[in-house]
Amino acid sequence: MSAIPKNKSDIILRAALEQFAENGFHSSPVSQLANIAGVGVGSIYRYFKDKDELIHAVFAMVDTALQKGMDTPSDSSLSDQQQFIQLITNLIHYLNAHPWDFKFLEQYYSSPYSIQTKRATFSDEDSTEPVNPFVKFFSGGSRGTIKELPLSLYLAMIFGPATFLLRNSLSGLVTIDDELIQQTAEASWNAIKL
Amino acid sequence: MSAIPKNKSDIILRAALEQFAENGFHSSPVSQLANIAGVGVGSIYRYFKDKDELIHAVFAMVDTALQKGMDTPSDSSLSDQQQFIQLITNLIHYLNAHPWDFKFLEQYYSSPYSIQTKRATFSDEDSTEPVNPFVKFFSGGSRGTIKELPLSLYLAMIFGPATFLLRNSLSGLVTIDDELIQQTAEASWNAIKL
Amino acid sequence: MSAIPKNKSDIILRAALEQFAENGFHSSPVSQLANIAGVGVGSIYRYFKDKDELIHAVFAMVDTALQKGMDTPSDSSLSDQQQFIQLITNLIHYLNAHPWDFKFLEQYYSSPYSIQTKRATFSDEDSTEPVNPFVKFFSGGSRGTIKELPLSLYLAMIFGPATFLLRNSLSGLVTIDDELIQQTAEASWNAIKL
Amino acid sequence: MSAIPKNKSDIILRAALEQFAENGFHSSPVSQLANIAGVGVGSIYRYFKDKDELIHAVFAMVDTALQKGMDTPSDSSLSDQQQFIQLITNLIHYLNAHPWDFKFLEQYYSSPYSIQTKRATFSDEDSTEPVNPFVKFFSGGSRGTIKELPLSLYLAMIFGPATFLLRNSLSGLVTIDDELIQQTAEASWNAIKL
DNA sequence: GATGAATGAGACTTCATTCAT
DNA sequence: AATGAATGAAGTCTCATTCAT
Numbered sequence: 001m002s003a004i005p006k007n008k009s010d011i012i013l014r015a016a017l018e019q020f021a022e023n024g025f026h027s028s029p030v031s032q033l034a035n036i037a038g039v040g041v042g043s044i045y046r047y048f049k050d051k052d053e054l055i056h057a058v059f060a061m062v063d064t065a066l067q068k069g070m071d072t073p074s075d076s077s078l079s080d081q082q083q084f085i086q087l088i089t090n091l092i093h094y095l096n097a098h099p100w101d102f103k104f105l106e107q108y109y110s111s112p113y114s115i116q117t118k119r120a121t122f123s124d125e126d127s128t129e130p131v132n133p134f135v136k137f138f139s140g141g142s143r144g145t146i147k148e149l150p151l152s153l154y155l156a157m158i159f160g161p162a163t164f165l166l167r168n169s170l171s172g173l174v175t176i177d178d179e180l181i182q183q184t185a186e187a188s189w190n191a192i193k194l
Numbered sequence: 195m196s197a198i199p200k201n202k203s204d205i206i207l208r209a210a211l212e213q214f215a216e217n218g219f220h221s222s223p224v225s226q227l228a229n230i231a232g233v234g235v236g237s238i239y240r241y242f243k244d245k246d247e248l249i250h251a252v253f254a255m256v257d258t259a260l261q262k263g264m265d266t267p268s269d270s271s272l273s274d275q276q277q278f279i280q281l282i283t284n285l286i287h288y289l290n291a292h293p294w295d296f297k298f299l300e301q302y303y304s305s306p307y308s309i310q311t312k313r314a315t316f317s318d319e320d321s322t323e324p325v326n327p328f329v330k331f332f333s334g335g336s337r338g339t340i341k342e343l344p345l346s347l348y349l350a351m352i353f354g355p356a357t358f359l360l361r362n363s364l365s366g367l368v369t370i371d372d373e374l375i376q377q378t379a380e381a382s383w384n385a386i387k388l
Numbered sequence: 389m390s391a392i393p394k395n396k397s398d399i400i401l402r403a404a405l406e407q408f409a410e411n412g413f414h415s416s417p418v419s420q421l422a423n424i425a426g427v428g429v430g431s432i433y434r435y436f437k438d439k440d441e442l443i444h445a446v447f448a449m450v451d452t453a454l455q456k457g458m459d460t461p462s463d464s465s466l467s468d469q470q471q472f473i474q475l476i477t478n479l480i481h482y483l484n485a486h487p488w489d490f491k492f493l494e495q496y497y498s499s500p501y502s503i504q505t506k507r508a509t510f511s512d513e514d515s516t517e518p519v520n521p522f523v524k525f526f527s528g529g530s531r532g533t534i535k536e537l538p539l540s541l542y543l544a545m546i547f548g549p550a551t552f553l554l555r556n557s558l559s560g561l562v563t564i565d566d567e568l569i570q571q572t573a574e575a576s577w578n579a580i581k582l
Numbered sequence: 583m584s585a586i587p588k589n590k591s592d593i594i595l596r597a598a599l600e601q602f603a604e605n606g607f608h609s610s611p612v613s614q615l616a617n618i619a620g621v622g623v624g625s626i627y628r629y630f631k632d633k634d635e636l637i638h639a640v641f642a643m644v645d646t647a648l649q650k651g652m653d654t655p656s657d658s659s660l661s662d663q664q665q666f667i668q669l670i671t672n673l674i675h676y677l678n679a680h681p682w683d684f685k686f687l688e689q690y691y692s693s694p695y696s697i698q699t700k701r702a703t704f705s706d707e708d709s710t711e712p713v714n715p716f717v718k719f720f721s722g723g724s725r726g727t728i729k730e731l732p733l734s735l736y737l738a739m740i741f742g743p744a745t746f747l748l749r750n751s752l753s754g755l756v757t758i759d760d761e762l763i764q765q766t767a768e769a770s771w772n773a774i775k776l
Numbered sequence: 777g778a779t780g781a782a783t784g785a786g787a788c789t790t791c792a793t794t795c796a797t
Numbered sequence: 798a799a800t801g802a803a804t805g806a807a808g809t810c811t812c813a814t815t816c817a818t
Contacts, residue, residue, distance in 0.1 A: 008781090024306050026220040029808060040783040045810065106304040109361070112218060149377060152359065152368045157381055160354030165346065167303070174346045183343060187351050191385035202799095223791055225801090234800035236794085245792065396802090412694050414608040417787060428804040433789065494692040497749070500606060537765060540747065540756045545769055548742030553734065555691065562734045571731060575739055579773035590778095611812055613780090622779035624815085633813065 009047045012037045017058050021100035024107060025055060052113070059108050062101045069094035071133045080145040081189055087133055088185040092162050096176050102166050134158055147194055157191040203241045206231045210252050215294035218301060219249060246307070253302050256295045263288035265327045274339040275383055281327060282379040286356050290370050296360055328352055341386055351385040397435045400425045404446050409488035412495060413443060440501070447496050450489045457482035459521045468533045469577055475521055476573040480550050484564050490554050522546055535580055545579045591629045594619045598640050603682035606689060607637060634695070641690050644683045651676035653715045662727045663771055669715060670767040674744050678758050684748050716740055729776055739773040 015037035019028040030051055034041045048054040070090045078086070095102040108114055138146075138154050146154075161184055168174040209231035213222040224245055228235040242248040264284045272280070289296040302308055332340075332348050340348075355378055362368040403425035407416040418439055422429045436442040458478045466474070483490040496502055526534075526542050549572055556562040597619035601610040612633055616623040630636040652672045660668070677684040690696050720728075720736050728736075743766055750756040 026808095027306065030810080031808080034784095041809095042783055042811080043781080046781070051809070103304075110300040110304045112221075115365070147381075149381070150368075150374065152362060153355075153374065153377055153381065156355040156358040156362075156378065157385070160356070160358035161347075161350040161385075162354070164350040164354035164357070168346060168350075171308075174344075180344065180347065183347055184350065187341075187343070187347060187385040191351070191355075191381040224793080225791075228801090235792090235802095236800050237798080239793070240798070414787095415694065418789085419787085422805095429788095430790080430804050431802080434802070439788070491692075498688040498692045500609075503753070535769075537769070538756075538762065540750060541743075541762065541765055541769065544743040544746040544750075544766065545773070548744070548746035549735075549738040549773075550742070552738040552742035552745070556734060556738075559696075562732075568732065568735065571735055572738065575729075575731070575735065575773040579739070579743075579769040581772075612814080613812075616780090623781095623813090624779050625777080627814070628777075 008039060008043065012039065012044055012047060012054070013058055013061050016054055017062065017100055017104055020055070020058060020107065021103035025051075025111065025113075055108070055113055058104065059113070062104055065098075066094065066101060066105075067132065069098070080143055081193070084137065084189055085182075085185040087137060088158060088162065088188055089181055091158070092166065092176065092181050092184065095162070095166050096169065099170060103170065106163075106167070145194055147192055149192060154192060157188050161188060202233060202237060206233065206238055206241060206248070207252055207255050210248055211256065211294055211298055214249070214252060214301065215297035219245075219305065219307075249302070249307055252298065253307075256298055259292075260288065260295060260299075261326060263292070274337060275387065277331065278383055279376075279379040281331060282352060282356065282382055283375055285352070286360065286370065286375050286378065289356070289360050290363065293364060297364065300357075300361065339388055341388055343386060348386055351382050355382060396427060396431065400427065400432055400435060400442070401446055401449050404442055405450065405488050405492055408443070408446060408495065409491035413439075413499065413501075443496070443501055446492065447501070450492055453486075454482060454489060454493075455520065457486070468531055469581070472525065472577055473570075473573040475525060476546060476550065476576055477569055479546070480554065480564065480569050480572065483550070483554050484557065487558060491558065494551075494555070533582055535582055537580060542580060545576050549576060590621060590625060594621065594626055594629060594636070595640055595643050598636055599644065599682055599686055602637070602640060602689065603685035607633075607693065607695075637690070637695055640686065641695075644686055647680075648676065648683060648687075649714060651680070662725055663775070665719065666771055667764075667767040669719060670740060670744065670770055671763055673740070674748065674758065674763050674766065677744070677748050678751065681752060685752065688745075688749065727776055729774055731774060736774060739770050743770060 012033070016028070016033050019033055019036055030044055031041055033054075034044055037044075044054065048057060070087060072083075072086055072090055075083070134155060135151070138151060165174060165176060165180070165184060169176045174180075206227065210222070210227050213227055213230055224238055225235050227248075228238055231238075238248065242251060264281060266277075266280055266284055269277070328349060329345070332345055359368060359370060359374070359378060363370045368374075400421070404416070404421050407421055407424055418432055419429055421442075422432055425432075432442065436445060458475060460471075460474055460478060522543060523539070526539060553562060553564060553568070553572060557564045562568075594615065598610070598615050601615055601618060612626055613623050615636075616626055619626075626636065630639060652669060654665075654668055654672060657665070716737060717733070720733060747756060747758060747762070747766060751758045756762075
C-alpha cells in the first residue's frame with residue numbers, strides 16, 4: 001500500500017512513525033529509531049534538526065496522506081447524504097487500515113507538539129492544500145438538507161465518533177467491520193440532517 | 195469544589211494530577227511533583243511503588259470522580275430523551291469545569307499506560323463500582339425510543355463528540371457555552387433515536 | 389597548604405581545578421571530574437547548574453585565593469620600592485607554588501568564558517572585595533617615586549613579565565628561583581620608577 | 583598585506599586561523615572550516631592528517647609570519663636603545679594589526695597543544711630559521727648598555743608587557759595607540775638598561 | 777584529486793529511584 | 798514516617814573521520 005520509501009529521509013520518517021505509534025515519543029530513543037531505520041544515529045540529525053523536528057515532519061507526512069486518503073472525487077450526481085456518508089466511510093476505512101497513522105495522530109494531538117502546529121482544520125484562509133474535505137463539504141453554502149449548526153459541531157459529530165471507535169478498535173474492545181462503519185456514518189448523518 | 199485533601203496520599207495525587215495535566219507525564223519529574231505537593235521525594239515512594247503506579251492511581255481517582263460527576267439520580271418521571279440529554283450535559287459540564295481531569299485523561303488514554311489498564315467501560319462483569327452511567331442507561335433492556343445499535347456505537351456517539359469539543363475548547367478553537375452543549379446533546383440524541 | 393576540603397562542593401571544585409589545569413576544559417569530561425572527585429556524575433549537577441557554571445565557580449575560587457595569596461599586611465614603614473617588590477614577589481611565589489591555579493587562569497582568560505565575567509581588575513567601582521592589591525597600591529594618589537603612566541601600563545609591567553616567566557617555568561624552559569624572582573621584581577620596578 | 587593564498591593548503595590554513603581565533607579550537611568543527619575555506623571536508627584530510635595537525639600547521643604559519651613581521655633590517659647607525667625600542671614597537675604594531683594571529687597564539691600557548699611543540703625561542707641549536715629577532719639582539723655579546731640578566735628575563739620584560747596590553751586591547755579594556763606603544767617600549771627598556 | 781553523506785564514539789545532562797539520617 | 802542528597806543508567810546531540818562516487 002504505502003510505496004516503499006527509497007530516499008533516506010523517507011526511510012527515517014517511516015521508521016519513526018512506526019516507533020512513535022507503538023511506543024510513544026518518549027519511549028522511542030533516537031538510537032532505536034536509527035536501528036529500525038537501518039541508519040546511523042548521526043544520519044537522523046543530518047535530515048532533521050532535532051527530535052522535535054522529526055516528530056513534526058512525521059505529522060506532516062501522516063496528515064497529508066490522511067487528507068488524500070479521505071478525499072473522493074466529488075460526484076455531483078450523489079445526494080448530500082450519500083456524499084457525506086462516503087466521506088465518513090473513507091475516513092474510518094483509511095485510519096482503520098493505517099493504525100500507525102491513527103495512533104501517531106492521537107499522541108500528537110494530545111501532546112504539547114500540536115500546539116506549535118497551526119491546525120488549519122477550521123479555516124482554510126492561510127492554508128494551501130491539503131484542505132480538509134469535510135470543511136470543503138460544509139463550506140458549500142447553506143443546504144436544505146442539514147441543520148444550521150456551528151462548524152465545530154459538524155466536525156465533532158464526524159470525527160468524534162469515528163475517533164472513539166478507532167481507539168476502541170485498537171484496544172481490541174471493538175471490531176470495526178463494514179456494517180459498523182455504515183451504521184456510524186448513518187448515525188452521524190442523522191445527528192446533523194434536518 | 196474538590197474537597198481539600200487531608201491525607202498525604204491525596205495531596206500527592208492532586209499535585210500529580212495538576213502537573214501531569216499541565217506538563218505531561220514525561221515533563222513532570224517526581225522531584226517536581228514532590229515540590230508542588232510540599233512533601234519529600236522519598237514520601238512519594240512510600241505511597242506509590244513507582245511513577246507508573248502513581249500515574250495509574252491518578253487515573254483511578256480521576257475516573258471515579260468523573261463517573262460520580264456524570265451521574266444523576268435516576269428520575270423515572272423524565273422521558274428517555276430528557277434523561278439522555280441530561281447525562282450528556284452533565285458529562286460536558288463536568289469535564290469543562292475540570293480541565294485538568296480532561297487533559298489528564300486525554301494523555302492517559304493516548305499513552306502506553308492505558309493499555310495496561312483494563313477498562314471496564316463496556317462490561318461490568320469484573321467491575322466493582324463505579325459503573326458508567328451511560329452503560330446503565332442502555333442496559334435497561336430494549337426501549338421503543340432508541341435505534342437498535344451496538345453498545346460501542348451508542349458510546350461513540352456520546353463520548354466522541356463531547357471529547358472532540360472539549361479538546362478544541364482547550365486549544366481555544368471553540369468556546370463551550372450552554373447553547374453549544376444543548377445542541378450537542380440533541381445532535382447525539384438524534385443520532386441514535388428511532 | 390590548601391586546606392583539605394570537607395564539603396562535597398569543594399571536593400568537586402578541587403577535582404575540577406586539577407583536571408582543567410592539566411587537560412583543559414574540553415578534554416575534561418564531566419564523568420572524569422566525577423571520577424577524580426569520587427562522586428557520581430549526577431552529584432556535580434546538584435551543586436552546579438552545568439559545566440559552564442562549574443568552570444566559573446572554579447575561577448572564582450582560584451581568583452579569590454590568588455588575591456589573598458598576593459596580599460601583604462600593608463607596612464607603612466616600608467618604602468614604595470620595598471612594598472612594590474614585595475607584592476611582585478608574593479605574586480610569583482604564589483603562582484609558582486600553585487601551578488594548577490596558574491594553568492587554570494591562563495586557560496580561563498584566553499577562552500570565551502572570561503568574557504562573561506566582568507573583570508574588576510581595572511576599577512573597583514562595582515567590586516566588593518577582593519580588590520587587586522596592585523590596584524590598591526597605585527590608587528594611593530600620585531607619589532613622587534613613580535612615573536606618571538596609565539594604570540594599564542603599570543599592570544602590564546607587573547603581570548606581563550611574571551606571567552611570561554611562569555608560563556616558561558611550566559614548560560620547563562626556565563627554573564624560577566628566589567634570585568630570578570628578585571631580579572624580575574627589580575626590573576619591573578625600574579620600568580616604572582621615576 | 584597577507585598575500586592572497588592560491589593553493590588549497592593555504593586557503594585552508596587561512597580559514598582555520600580565522601575560525602580558531604574567533605571561536606576557539608573546540609567550537610570550530612572541521613565541517614565549518616571547510617565551509618569557510620570553500621572546500622569539501624574531505625579535502626582538509628588530504629592536506630592534514632587530522633585536526634591536530636592542522637592546528638599545529640596554523641601555528642607554524644602564524645609563528646613564521648610573526649618573526650618576519652617583527653624583524654627590521656639591522657641598522658648599525660642606531661643606538662642600542664633605539665634598536666630595542668624599534669623591535670618592541672614592531673612587535674606590538676604587528677600583533678595589534680593581526681588580531682587573529684594574536685588570538686590564535688594565545689589559545690595555542692595556553693592549550694595542551696603547545697606542549698607538543700618544542701619551542702625554539704630560547705636556543706637556536708636545533709632550529710632552522712626563523713630565529714627570534716630579540717634573541718639575535720641579545721646574543722650579540724655583552725654590551726655596556728644593558729644589565730647582565732638571564733635571557734629569559736630579557737624576554738619576559740619584552741613579551742610579557744606587550745602580551746598583556748594586547749590581551750586587554752582585545753577585551754576592549756584598553757586602546758592601544760602610538761603613545762601607549764612608545765611608553766611601553768620605553769618602560770621595557772628602562773627595565774633592563776644599565 | 778575532490779567531495780560530502782554516513783557513521784558512531786563520546787560529550788553533556790536529566791531524572792527515577794534508593795537509603796542513611 | 799519523612800526526608801532529600803546521592804547515584805548512574807539512559808537520552809539527546811555533536812563532530813572528527815572515512816570512503817564510495
